[in-house]
Amino acid sequence: MSGSNGANEHTRRGFLDILLGLSVFGSLGSVVYPVLRYLTPLPAGGPAGPATLTRDEVAALERKQFVIIPVGGKRVLVVQDADQNLHALAARCTHEGCTVQYVPGEAVIWCACHNARFDLDGRVLAGPPPKPLPKYTAERAEDGSIRVVRENV
Amino acid sequence: MNTAGSCRGRQGWLDRRYDITPLIEFLRHKEVPLGAHSMVWYYLGGTTLFFFSVQIATGILLLMYYQPGEATAHESIRYITTKVPFGWLIRSVHCWSAHLMILSLLVHMFSTMMLKAYRPPRELTWISGFVLFALTLGFGFSGYLLPWNELAFFATVVGTDSVKSLPLIGHWLLEVLRGGQDVTINTLYRFFALHVVILPMSCFGLIGLHLLFVQRQGMAAPVGADHAPRGMKFFPNFAIRDLLLWLICLLALLVLAVFVPYGPTIPGMEWELGQKANPLAPAYPGIKPEWYFLWIYQLLKEFPPHLVGLEGPQVCILLVSVLMAVWALTPWLDREAQRNQDSPVFTDFGVALIFFFTFLMLKAWDIGALGGGQDPASLRAIAWTCGWWMLAIAVVVTAVRVLFLGDRWLVLSAAAVLHVVLHGIVGLSYLSAGAIAAGLAALPLAARLKSGVQPVVGGGAR
Numbered sequence: 001m002s003g004s005n006g007a008n009e010h011t012r013r014g015f016l017d018i019l020l021g022l023s024v025f026g027s028l029g030s031v032v033y034p035v036l037r038y039l040t041p042l043p044a045g046g047p048a049g050p051a052t053l054t055r056d057e058v059a060a061l062e063r064k065q066f067v068i069i070p071v072g073g074k075r076v077l078v079v080q081d082a083d084q085n086l087h088a089l090a091a092r093c094t095h096e097g098c099t100v101q102y103v104p105g106e107a108v109i110w111c112a113c114h115n116a117r118f119d120l121d122g123r124v125l126a127g128p129p130p131k132p133l134p135k136y137t138a139e140r141a142e143d144g145s146i147r148v149v150r151e152n153v
Numbered sequence: 154m155n156t157a158g159s160c161r162g163r164q165g166w167l168d169r170r171y172d173i174t175p176l177i178e179f180l181r182h183k184e185v186p187l188g189a190h191s192m193v194w195y196y197l198g199g200t201t202l203f204f205f206s207v208q209i210a211t212g213i214l215l216l217m218y219y220q221p222g223e224a225t226a227h228e229s230i231r232y233i234t235t236k237v238p239f240g241w242l243i244r245s246v247h248c249w250s251a252h253l254m255i256l257s258l259l260v261h262m263f264s265t266m267m268l269k270a271y272r273p274p275r276e277l278t279w280i281s282g283f284v285l286f287a288l289t290l291g292f293g294f295s296g297y298l299l300p301w302n303e304l305a306f307f308a309t310v311v312g313t314d315s316v317k318s319l320p321l322i323g324h325w326l327l328e329v330l331r332g333g334q335d336v337t338i339n340t341l342y343r344f345f346a347l348h349v350v351i352l353p354m355s356c357f358g359l360i361g362l363h364l365l366f367v368q369r370q371g372m373a374a375p376v377g378a379d380h381a382p383r384g385m386k387f388f389p390n391f392a393i394r395d396l397l398l399w400l401i402c403l404l405a406l407l408v409l410a411v412f413v414p415y416g417p418t419i420p421g422m423e424w425e426l427g428q429k430a431n432p433l434a435p436a437y438p439g440i441k442p443e444w445y446f447l448w449i450y451q452l453l454k455e456f457p458p459h460l461v462g463l464e465g466p467q468v469c470i471l472l473v474s475v476l477m478a479v480w481a482l483t484p485w486l487d488r489e490a491q492r493n494q495d496s497p498v499f500t501d502f503g504v505a506l507i508f509f510f511t512f513l514m515l516k517a518w519d520i521g522a523l524g525g526g527q528d529p530a531s532l533r534a535i536a537w538t539c540g541w542w543m544l545a546i547a548v549v550v551t552a553v554r555v556l557f558l559g560d561r562w563l564v565l566s567a568a569a570v571l572h573v574v575l576h577g578i579v580g581l582s583y584l585s586a587g588a589i590a591a592g593l594a595a596l597p598l599a600a601r602l603k604s605g606v607q608p609v610v611g612g613g614a615r
Binding site: 096 | 333335339432457
């Protein structure tokens with residue numbers, strides 16, 4: 001009798017321990033979860049594209065053959081090649097995230113951080129990047145303004 | 154006698170209330186062991202603490218003017234260095250002291266490693282020190298961004314980017330760290346909070362614990378001795394020496410800060426304010442992190458885009474994590490030191506680590522580059538020149554170890570040198586040279602560790 005009673009008490013205590021453990025985890029969770037959500041940044045604001053180049057950006061494009069603009073919170077490289085064709089690619093190097101630039105003399109896109117080279121379609125020519133640069137589309141409207149939009153893959 | 158009497162009076166008043174006699178007795182009897190090795194190594198924790206205190210003091214002063222923000226961060230630092238009386242000095246001392254603190258910490262850590270002071274019962278002292286080391290690197294990394302200049306901006310872009318290689322939580326952690334997908338002014342806010350609140354508070358706690366451990370256990374006696382043969386009284390003998398060294402450190406710090414206010418201007422050791430960061434400007438050549446991160450910067454460059462089915466940077470981060478884990482867990486891995494025996498494997502591991510870091514650092518400085526270019530011929534020339542330099546350093550270090558310190562087990566450091574020779578002088582790629590050297594070292598290392606596990610054989614293996 002007493003043995004079964006003891007076992008009974010044992011399970012009762014065990015049950016209470018589980019409840020206690022759960023409530024501890026629950027309390028911790030109710031503190032940790034809001035903090036983690038608080039720290040996780042919201043998705044980037046602003047229009048997700050298309051973006052139109054400002055007058056200054058068009059001027060910079062004419063002058064340096066390339067310009068970097070924000071599109072939907074991301075850096076985008078817009079290039080005007082020797083034949084006046086427009087190219088647009090993510091400016092974020094796929095290696096370690098530095099900002100790439102266009103080298104007009106060699107007609108390549110270059111990342112200065114670890115000496116990576118891409119062609120104008122974003123393909124890796126040399127250096128350590130594991131992936132090509134994502135492509136965007138740049139179009140010149142009839143009024144001469146330039147619109148950049150993420151290419152649908 | 155008079156002073157002693159008045160002391161006793163005040164002491165008596167405090168003692169009746171707080172019972173401080175045991176504390177006084179403890180300090181009176183505290184001794185620093187004088188052993189076979191030089192005492193120099195006992196001062197390095199103290200100097201690190203000294204530089205840390207300077208950081209707290211100058212950091213608080215900088216806080217009086219610094220304003221984080223897109224339009225104010227760079228401008229307020231410019232204001233501090235150009236307008237505020239002695240602002241340049243405060244900033245210069247803060248920068249110099251940061252570098253000296255890390256230097257002192259590194260030497261402290263390596264001396265602990267070489268003297269096996271981490272062996273039982275001091276494992277937790279080592280671990281708390283290792284975490285403090287990680288926090289200090291965090292201090293350096295987060296503080297670097299706060300002036301919001303171009304160099305720091307791109308160094309932070311590259312430095313934080315490697316976080317994404319962590320399995321599962323990598324991308325989430327990267328966003329939390331940056332306050333968004335990219336490095337923006339939000340990143341600066343987060344780094345500011347880290348640098349001035351989170352890291353200092355964590356450090357205070359851990360330094361307290363680290364010092365408590367050291368006080369409870371005393372300094373480690375040399376390997377093989379149960380107690381140190383002789384001791385030096387901590388009060389006043391050792392404390393006075395400590396104080397004198399701190400004074401010398403302060404003096405050196407001030408001389409450097411006054412005469413070299415922007416650092417020695419070698420990559421990784423310069424803090425000219427420079428151009429304000431512009432997230433839409435392209436990166437430029439010569440983006441380099443602080444000197445204590447140069448080795449990992451260079452290592453990332455040595456990895457190809459893909460390796461064994463993973464992305465190059467991921468493999469690199471994995472390798473570095475394994476290396477750091479071995480370093481952190483040394484007290485548990487080093488079975489011989491646990492038995493209070495010499496453990497030449499871990500001494501040699503320490504030396505090999507130093508060779509490994511130094512070679513990468515020399516390469517990161519582009520020593521021997523042809524016209525500053527990064528083309529294959531220039532990279533080859535850098536590897537060649539740095540290889541010979543490293544070989545010369547290694548020969549001197551090894552000669553000192555063999556002739557003066559009596560070291561005989563040199564497999565790991567020999568592998569590190571072989572790596573340098575194969576890559577720098579023979580011309581293999583960094584990774585294939587490393588694979589060959591590691592492969593050759595693996596067999597004798599395994600044999601040595603196996604013999605070290607068995608208590609009886611382990612003693613005679615030296």
